[in-house]
Every structure is written in structure tokens, then in C-alpha cells.
Amino acid sequence: MLDKDALASLKGLKSQMEAEKERVDATIKGTQSRYGFAVLDDGREIFVPPDEMLKVLPGDRARVCVHPGREGKPVADIEKLIESPMGEFVGTCVTKGKAFFVQPDFGTLTRWLFVPPHARNGAKAGDHVRCAMLRHPIKDGKPQAKILRVLGNHSTPGIENQYAVASFGLADEWSPALQKDVEAAVEAGIILEGRVDLTALGFVSIDAAKTQDIDDALYAETTADGWTLYVAIADPADYIKPGSRLDQAICARATSVYFHGDVIPMMPELLAQQTCALVEGEPRPALVLKADINNDGEITQFKFIEAIIKSHGKLSYYAVDRYLSGNNEDPVMHTSAVEALYQLYRVLRERRSVNELVMEDRQEFRWVLNDQKQIESIEPNEKLTSQKLVEECMVVANRCAARFMLEQQSSGPFVAHSGFRADRLDEAKQFFERFAPELLEVDPTTVTGYRQIMATLASSEHELPLRQMVNRLLTRASLTTAGGAHMGMALPAYTNCTSPLRKYADLLVHRQLKALLRDQVDTGIEQGVLDGLSQSIQTARDACIYAERWLAANYLKKLTGFKRQVPLGAVVAQISSSGFIARLTDSGLEGFVDLRKDPEKFSFDKWTASLTSTTRRFQLAQEVAVYCVGFDPKTRVINFELVPDCGLKTAG
Template sequence: MTRKPAPKHGAALPSAEALRDFIAEAGTRLGKGDIARAFGVAPEHRQALRAMLRGLEREGALVRAGGRRIRAAEALPERCVVEITGTDRDGDPMGRPVPWTQPGRPPIVFMQPERRGHAALAPGARVLARLRRIDGDRYEGRTLKRLDDEPATVIGVFRAERAGGWVEPVERRSRAEWQVPAGETGGAETGDVVRATPLPAFGLGPKPVRIVERLGKMGDARSISLIAIASLGIPVEFPQAALDEAKRARAAPPGKRTDLRAVPLITIDGADARDFDDAVYAEPSGPGFRIVVAIADVAFYVKPGSALDREAKLRGNSVYFPDRVVPMLPEALSNGWCSLRPNEDRGCLFVEIEIGGDGRKLRHRFGRGLMRSAARLTYEAVQHAHEAGSEADLPAGTLGHLYAAYRALAAARAARGTLDLDLPEREITLDDQGKVTGVAPRPRLDSHRLIEEFMILANVAAAEELERLRQTCMYRVHAPPSPEKLDALRSLLATFDISLKPGDQILPRDLDHILKRVAGTDAAPLINETVLRSQSQAEYAPETIGHFGLALKSYAHFTSPIRRYADLLVHRALIAGLKLGQDGLRPEDGADFADIAQSITITERRATDAERQSADRYLAAYLVDRVGEDFAGRISGVTQFGLFVSLAETGASGFVPMALLPDDFWHYDEASVTLSGKRSRIVFRLADKVTVRLREAKPVTGGLLFSLVGGGGIRHGGAAGRHEPKPKGRKRPGTAPAKSRRRRG
């Protein structure tokens, strides 16, 4: 039992040692109010108490335990079994200790990259790792021993030989090929993308595999998405029970639903979209607007505990590729009864929201309704009609009111101070045969922003409504950047003579101010990307810590239950809390939310990884016929081993290894992030424009290899200026020593 200190009315602050002892003895999660009451801290000292707790958190003595609560940090042993759960933004594996029986979320272990020749750690793999505490509940891990003798499956491209052949793994970090003995080829031919299983191996030398499935031809661009699906274990086929349930689906009856069929709700999606799960409407209301956001009533068709529910929970989300979609729900629902097709009656959950003229939400009301979409429009068509002053055959004022409401919401967002990253998305277009025909920036129109603001507004209303109802909620949370990432960001910004305010209490508007400052400059793409990398990854959780990027206290995904399981849970919680039907969240379901949150966070990151890998491979396939051509690009990364370069034309990223740099003695300065030649006095720095020649493009891994054209770089004493390497022996505090490396011709 926790020994509670005797409170003293109006007491000053306890000592740090007393705080540590009290929180450690509590053995549970505590709020700041609990601690203040236990020590009788006077109101005027509570801000100082918060500062003390933040200090203990930075020291690693405390960790966050959901919501605004904390607990004592229990250090993991130096050696620990770690299960890989996914990858971070850089593609490096991350995991959790096994087993984990403590209250709250398990610590996160960021695994260091494997040595060359070792296959990358895949989700589900377990390793014995040596751990080093970074801070709080975050650790760095280095693999001591793989506990899975071999991967359960190998995805790669087969190359036949006289007797058997070889499989080249699709994992970019895997250097070693697998040998296929005679009689184990499964009928595969050279160029086939295959799935293989390891065979027993004796002694040294290449490890053998048996080919068990042919997935397609590497020359066929459609095989690219299959590689990601197979290598990451994304479920594709639905069990028959789930298909049967979807087949039995019928139209939602009017019942007690609110009739919205007279409201001209419209869907606005991409031209290639096949499922339409959100519809919007706006009209003036006093100085502000009345907004209606209607979402497909997926909960009506996917009942808790059903075969459809089990499969949706397993998948977590839909996964999108340039040539296909791996849906969370069968097509009979995702493209049928749960798609808000124009001029067809559909069941929906809706939220009616009143906003003021300044865009701030005044009130909201949720309900279950029956709607009929007035039109299915694309972003481009809506933008064109609005700019032309047309209503696109809709009732007068439909688009005009939507845009007016959007401008009010955008003003409220600006006043709130959110992080608005400018990271153009590349759109890959394919022909009927699946071959890449073009890669271009996806346009970012006001029509995109309009839908985004309406969806954010509805998501905020959903979170607030569930809090009002004291109902279990699956929050979308986004923690502030860690102190280490902020330090790394400051170091980079310093190379551009940009300063970020000191301390760890950074607000989204502080970062957004920097983005606006560099907008339109050569450094803007790099700084936007670096600010993105400095962010914590958003995740799902049953308790809120707020959403840093959107500058919101509470946020929950409500608007896409067709493709995200989290949204379906939010719908069920609203149905239960507002007594809108018998298919809402069951009382016992809330106990599983922590485990479900971790699971769907992992599946979301798996989907992101699959989409990124596929994009890299499609780009490599697109460029494979252009090997030998020269391209304009910018330096996006500088390391002691060479340069990363992003191409202006396609956004594809590749590597210039040290061996392909001009013959020189190269000096890498980690503080200024530069690579400088001692003899040539050439300096390579981040964001510099360069011309590169494509030396190699490998669709199997998505890797691109470049060499510089004309040497590149900036000569010392010229425009390099503030990016010149520091004098020998000097370095900034907290950075690793500069490294030098000779590249011989």
C-alpha cells in the first residue's frame, strides 16, 4: 500500500527525491492533481510542480502512461527479448519487450540497422537485444541473436541455373542471395517473383530455400504491389464466412433514422476513388454556418464479434497501391452498401455542427440518418466549378456555401497555430498493362483542403461527444517531438542560419513559422521533410494526450469506417452512448481497446511501409529504361558513406556512394552536415542542386544508384559560406567527431 504523505495546507514543493519515492511506491498511474493533493501543494506552486515532473520525465525517472497521467519508469534489463512490431519513419525496425505485464503501454525499442548481409527484421521476428535507455520508456536496441533461426518466408526474384538457381531478396538491406537446390524450384523461371521457405542448412555457405509460390513476373509492373503484400504479410483473401455475411447485406431500413434525403449532401473524392464514405453540406446560419458531415453507417453491417468484424480488426485498415486496393471490408460493402453512391438511399451516421463567423465550433449534434447523395464529384471538378462561378448542376449556393464555410474553418485553424507541412505527394499513373506511364506531383487544391477541414471538424466533435458521454473512445494521438529530435532539428536549421526557440516546450506554430519563413526557397523541400521526420508518429490510444500537429486537445477518427477500424469503433461508441441502436459498443469491449489500439497502429504503419516500398519500386521500374541519362536533383542526405539525392522530375531518391565521388580525401562534419574535399575544396551540403547520372535502377528493391556529373558541390570560399567545414579539432557540443574518408580513383 502506498505510504501517502501527510498533506499540509498551502505547502510548498516537495523535494525531487520525495516525488520519486512517492510515485515509485504508488505502483499505478497518477495525475498531476493526485500528486498535488497528496503533498498539499498550494495552487501558486502547481506550475513549479509541473516543471519538476517534466524534469523527472526528461531524466527518465517518469514516463507518460496515457492521458495526462504518469508512472514510475521501470528500467528494462540490459539484455531483453524484443518482438518487432513495425518500422519507424526511416524504415528501421522498432519493437517492444517480451513479455510485458506492467500497466500502461510497453516501452518502445528502436532497433539499430543490422550488419550487411543480414536480412532486415520483419514484423513478428524476435531477437535477443542489448538495450540502451534513451529516455523515459524509449530504448535503443542492438541485435545480439535472432531467436527465429530463419525467416518463415523469403520473397525475392528467381534466377535459374543449370541445376536449381538463386533467389535475390526484395529487401533492400538483404545482401545475401538464397540458393535453390535442384528439384526445389517449383517450376519457377528466371525473372519470376517467388515466395520461398528456408530448408535445413548444414555448415557454411549459401542458405537453401524451396520455392513454394510464384507471384508473378518481375517485368510485370503489377507484380510490384504483390511484392509488398507478400513480404509484409498483408491479408488479401477474405474467409468465406466474412464473404457470406457481406453478401447477405441489404439496404438499411428507415426505422427511427433522421431523414436527410432532402439535404443536398455531396461526395468529393479523387477521380480514381471507388468507395465514397463521406458526404458534406453547408449553409449560412447567422454570422456563421451550419455544416452537416454524413458518414456511411458501416456499424449497421459489421456487428461486434461477427466474421466481418474479426477480419476488419485483423486488417486494421485498407492498403492502397497504384494498381490495386487491399480493402478492410469485402467489395460488396466497401464498394456497395457502405459506399454513398449518388441518387441511392444509404444509411449514415451524421454530425450537424454550428460554427461562428470566425470558424470556431459552437455546438454539434450526432444522429443516425438516411441520406441520398446529390452528386459524386471529384476534387478537380469542384475546384474548376468554383473558380468558374458555377454550381456544377447542384442547387444554387451549394459549392459557394461549402467554400465560405471552409474559409472560416481555415481562419480558425490558422489562429489555433497548426503545423502545415508542404510535402507534395507524387502520383504514379499506370496504363492498362500496369506499366508506369508517368510520375507527377499530385495537385493540392482548395477542394482538398475543404474536405480536410470538414473531416477534422467532425473528428473533433466525435471525440468531444464521447468525452461528454463518458464513453470509451479510440483516440488519434500525436505526441510532441522528443528532445532528441528537436536537438537534431536545431542542428540542421543552424546550417541554414535558422534558430528554433530553446527548450522542449515547442508549439506547432513555432515550427510552422519556420516553414513559412523558408517557403519558396531552395531549402524548403528539405526543411519540410526534416520537420516531418522530427515529429513523433501518430498512433491510436484509448486515452488522449492530444494531437500536437493539429494543435487539438482531443481528436478521434470518425470519417472513414470503410477503411479504418478505429473509425468503426468510434461509430459503435457513439451508437451506444447516444442509444442509437443495438449494434453499438458492448460494455465489455472497452477492456480490449488498449490491445486493439496497439494492433491497428501496427497495421497502419505496415500499410504506410507497403505503400512507400511500392512507390520506390514503381519509380525504379519507371527509370530502368533511362539508365545513363542525367537528371537534376538536390542533396537530401549527407553521410560519411556518400550522398542521398532526390530527383526534381520524379521525387525518386537514390544514393551516390563514396566510390563514385571525385578522387579526394573526404571529410564528413556531422555538426554542419557537410562532406568536403581536402584537395578539391568542394563542399557538399544539404539542399544543394546537383546533376546526377543514373547508373543503376533495381525494381526488385526500389534502389537507385547515381554518380555526379561534373563533380557537383560548391567550392570552398564561394557560395558555401556558412556551410563550410569547421576548423580541424572543433565541433559543436553533443555531436560525434567529424570523420574523414579517402576515396581513391
């Protein structure tokens, strides 16, 4: 038996151990290994051992007990689950013996989740599925999942797109209630009184041949000192009441999503493809820009008109392009309109090229899909003159909309681009000192200065690709309530208003323009709404990239077998301290070359955008040869390896 002193010592030790414990709420962070970390609200990351990680899932919010572990390092034990964000998720069905599991595609979660027989919903091994948690592992470390929907397997046509839609939580169906709302809105109609009748003007739409949600039509006529341009834009705003259930659903989608082989429309088809689409031969409500443009390409005056228009022809990009090159007579009945638009386009493009900034043409590629919605071939594809023509007309409409809202002190939305990041201005100055000292006295925070910098770098004959190298110092364009410069286009203000059937931000601009035309109160766009739209748009973009990488990996596997036998020509498209993105010359497909795995050690120079070892050197825009060796099944990033002797330094 222990004496009183020993018992007292034990009690004291126990009290000391309890005193050293800390019970706090934390967010669980998983890793690719079995252990994890508890991220406390004060920023500390406490080690969670494997046995404790069995009780939780990555992202869980839990009460943990922090106490000293081996060598005095703190360890977190899981005491109580507070909440789990893992609701619905996607994964792939797998079996082990007679047991059936789903391998989840959810963050860093690597463990398989057991699916009991009653929760399998007809799924088979190899099926890609959408699931939900059936039983959390907090009690005994044995989680269970249930299958909500079978998406298909590797041989299902379009499975890459379907999986991306489910993985990123994109809405791809309309509920019966929303369908009824759309039908009721269309049946109720809109007030046409007060709209200007422009049906006699020879509007034509120029778009892809298969396009059904036609949201713009063009007409131009020559004048004594230039042209009058009319840009008619589909006008769904009066059918969709702000704040309504339908409006909220469209806002949540934010944009139409264009996958290869599939489209998820932002707006119900009854509106986007029928009631509001500017289809040939049908009178349609439209918001019309009428702009007078002189022979120098300057917009001398403009106004927006709520109108009724009628498209006199649905023309395809290819047909118009062939007509303009003298190889096609299809649009002959619209010759005067097309010819006027073409002549106007040439003047507008020339003016923008000289006075503003036009995005440089980059080699584009067209994917040809087979019946299985897999890539059959990839062909070089140049941007057509007809596409550039439409683009210039849209730029006119967008910049006029921005100018009108700015003059009327509207709350936007505008599209702003501030150019160089504020925290990178000193670095930009150092860049100019090294490579373009003639730009040191130019102010990069002004539209004029930014344009001069970009134009100079683009035309530079320097051995390094200076224009590409400076991209890391630039911001991205954003939606804002305050009108500001769009440096990327070298314009004092800009917005987007020409795709209200496909982009919710454009629909918001329509509401603002129509409110101004009707002398109504500004609808008061809030920045939080625009930030939410931007996030939704980014999610849709990420889903498309995910599906595209998967399709590209399938194609390259078919082409190369992921074996180091088929060298592929490429160019360094992006570069960082860990390696570089290589873009294949013949197809435009991209993959990552990870130089961290290379036996040689490479040093990264941000100024020259290069990676250098003892024997080799790689820099931005450099031609390289690579093997395609596989892809990451979670991110679908394609993995390249360098062909031996690639990138060797020049002797001497």
C-alpha cells in the same frame, strides 16, 4: 604407448576444454558474407564460421556450443535447431546448369535454395514466386524449397505490386467462409428504427472520379451568423460485430492499401462499395456530424446523429474545382450546396492558418501509367481547392469526435502527437540558441508554444531551412487510448473518424461514438490493439514504398539507362553522416547519394544539416545535379551519384 602421466594430462586437457564450452540457446544473425553470428539472450554476439552457417538460416533459434577458437576468441557451433521463423517467403527462380533454384528475398539470406522437380509448380527461370521451406539445412547443410505460387516475371503488368503484397504478407483475398459471413450480415440487415431521416438534405460526395468506396458526403447551409455543416460518414459498424471472424479479418488488414494501379480494400466489396458506400441516389445509414460554425470559423455547437441520408450527387474533385474557378457547369444542380461549402471552407482554412497549424503545400506529382502498369510519364500536380475543401470538413468532423470522446471520458482511439521528443528538448534549446534566440522563452511542450515555434521557423528568412532542419527532433503521431494534444495540428485533441470503410481505427471510433450516443458502456479499447494496428499500417506503408521504388527505378532506367550521361536536377531532401537523399526536381523521385564511397572525407554537422569536405559542401534544401546509376535489388533504393564539380565551395 602413452604412459599414465600422459594419459592423465590428455584427460585433464579434455576436461578443461569441455569445461570451457558453453551450451546455450541463441538467435542466428546472418550477414552479407558466408559467416554469421549467434546472438545470445544476454546480448553477446558469437562468431559462427561459414561451415556452421550452412546448417541454419537467418532468424533461426538454435542450441549452440560456444568454445574458444583461434586466438582465444569464442566461436559458436550449431548443435540443434529449436525453431525456424522462415515459413513462406518470396524470391526469384534461377538455374545453374540443369539445377533449379530460388534466390530468396528474405533478410540477409544470400544462398540459393534448391527446388526439386516435383516442387516447382510450373515455375521457370526469371519468375518471381512465393515459396516455403521444404527441407531445413540443419542435417546436411542442403536446404530445399517448394514453390507455392508463381507471381509472374518482369513483363507481368503490376508485378511490382504483386511482389510487394507477397513479400510483406498482405492479405489480398477473402476466404469463402468470410464471404459467406459478409453475405449473411448484409442479408440480416441492421436496425434502422431510431435513425433520423436526413434524406431531404442535399448531400453530395466529392471524391476521385473512380472512387467506389465512398465513405463521406457533405452538405452546408448558411445561417444568420455563419453556417451549419453536415458531414455524413458511411456507417458499417452495425454490420460488423466486434470480435467476430469478419471483424478480426478486417482488423488484421487495418487499412486499405493504395498501390499505383492497384488497391487492396480493407473491407469486402459487398460492404465497402455497395451496402455501406454513400452512392448517389440510394438511402444509406450514416453517422452524421451536425456542426454550427460562426462567421469566424469557430465551432459553436455540434452533435453526432445516427441517420439515414441520401447522396444527391457524386461529384469529382476536378469537376468541383473547375466549377469553383468558373470553368465547369456540371454540378450546377448542386450550386447552393457547393457554394455554401466553398464559403465555409475559406473561413475554416483562414482560421486554422491563423490559430492552428496547416500542413504546408508541397509540390506533388502524378504518375501516368501505361497498359503494363509502368510509369509512362510523371506530371506536376497541384493540390486542388476542392480537395482542400473536403479536408477542412473532415478536420471539423475529426476534432468534434475527439472532443466528444474526451468529454465523455472515452478510451479512444485518439491520434496524439507530442511534438518535440522528450529526449531532444535540450537539443531543441541549443538549436534555438543558434538560429532563433527569440524562441528560447517559448515552452515547446504546450500547444501554444509549439505552434509559435513552428510558425516562426516556417516564416523565418534565415539562409538555412530551419523548419525542415528541426524535423529530426520531432516525434511521430500515434494512436492512443488517452486523449492528448496533437501538436502537429496545434489542437488539444484529435482523432480520425471519416474513413471507416478504409481504416479500422476509424471504425473503432465509430463504435465508441455510437456507444456514447446509445448510452452504452465504453467498449474499452486497449493500447495493445492500437499498437498492433499501427504496426499493420506501417507494414502496408512499407509495401507501398517498396513497390513505388521498384516502379520508379524502372522508369529512371528507361529514362537514363543507368548511365552517367543524363544529369538530373535535384534538391537535398534528407541528410545524414553517410550521405543524403536527393529528390528530383522534375518528378519528385528520390534516391540516395552515398558519400562514404567518395574519395574525399566528409564531416557531418547536425546543427547546420550539412556535409563538408575540403572542396565541397552539401546541406539540406541545396540544389544538386546527379546521375541515376542503379538500384538495390533487395530494398529497391535508387542509387544516385553526383555530377562532377557539383557542390563545390564558393571561392573565398
